[in-house]
Amino acid sequence: MPSFVATHRGRRPQLHRRGDALLRGALLLAATTGTAGVACAEDAPAFDRPGIGFASTTLQRGQLAWEQAFFDGSYDRDGDVRSTEYVANSRLRFGLSARTELQLAIDSQVWQRVRGGGQDQRGHSGGDASIGLKQALPSASDRVSWALLGSASLPVGRAPYGDAGHRYDLGVSAGWDLPEGRSLTLYGNVSDSEDGSGWSISPSYTFYAGDTLSAYVEAGIGGGEDEMRALGSGVTWLFANRVQLDLSVLRGLSSQTPDWQGGLGISVLLR
Structure with a gap:
């Protein structure tokens, strides 16, 4: 599951960030050649979009998935000052083995606007990038899955849209399959950066799962x-067994969390 993560005021949302020309080229190549390679797998993987956490399974060896945010956005109001941000995040996932995958992510564009309090500032640029390795762990039950994801940011963007410094994350996601297609997922993450360390926990519950549509709630x-x-919800629509559209929203419940966050995106199993 997930893609956008709630953060506190004064700090860019953890929506993942901009890379160099080679990484941009890889993302563009995957997007434009995806139709030719879209044909091999019988079932779509559990995509990491949308939500706070990530899927508790990995791609199979040789599989390639592209997850693209049309936008991941946040809105926050602090007195008379209103801040808005939209991020176009791209993520490539490569299946290295039956239980291991490599992830490359980039914020290709970041748009920001701050209004009120005598100011009206806006701008956009490329953000930062990240690289990660995801490992599925053994389970004694077919109805339980879990995986670890370690990632490191690549601060190659231009401030304030990127260049947030080095950051390292280690997350775990565990999923339980329930009757009638429902499921429960528990996600936890610890981080370390130049600004300090942090932690986060997020449970999510998929309360409806049809052949193509599913819906979940999360905290x-x-x-x-x-x-x-934060509390939120989201829906996904799967078609052709390898293309998924997603829509999600989070409501901030503290002064350190943006008032609203949301995402609209697409995920494609390229091969």
Whole structure:
């Protein structure tokens, strides 16, 4: 599951960030050649979009998935000052083995606007990038899955849209399959950055899962540099067994969390 993460005021949302020309080229190549390679797998993987956490399974060896945010956005009001941000995040997932995958992510564009209090500032640029390795762990039950994801940010963007410094994350996601297609997922993450350390926990519950449509609710709580309190929900629509559209929203419940966050995106199993 997830893609956008609630954060506190004064700090860019953890929506993942901009890379160099080679990474941009890889993302563009995957997007434009995806139709030719879209044909091999019988079932779509559990995509990491949308939500706070990530899927508790990995791609199979040789599979390639592209997850693209049309936008991941946040809105926050602090007195008379209103802040808005939209991020176009791209993520490539490569299946290295039956239980291991490599992830490359980039915020290709970041748009920001701050209004009120005598100011009206806006701008956009590329953000930062990240690289991660995801490992599915053994389970004694077919109805239980869990995975670890370690990632490091690549601060190659231009401030204030990127260049947030180095950050390292280690997350775990555990999923339980329930009757009638429902499921429960518990996600936890610890982070370390130049600004300090943080932690976050998020349970989510998929209360409806049809052949193509599914819907879930989630909550998020965090501390330190990842301070957050939020509740949210989302829906996904799967078609052709390998293309998924998603729509999600989070409502901030503390002064350190943006008032609203939301995302609209697409995920494609390229091969």
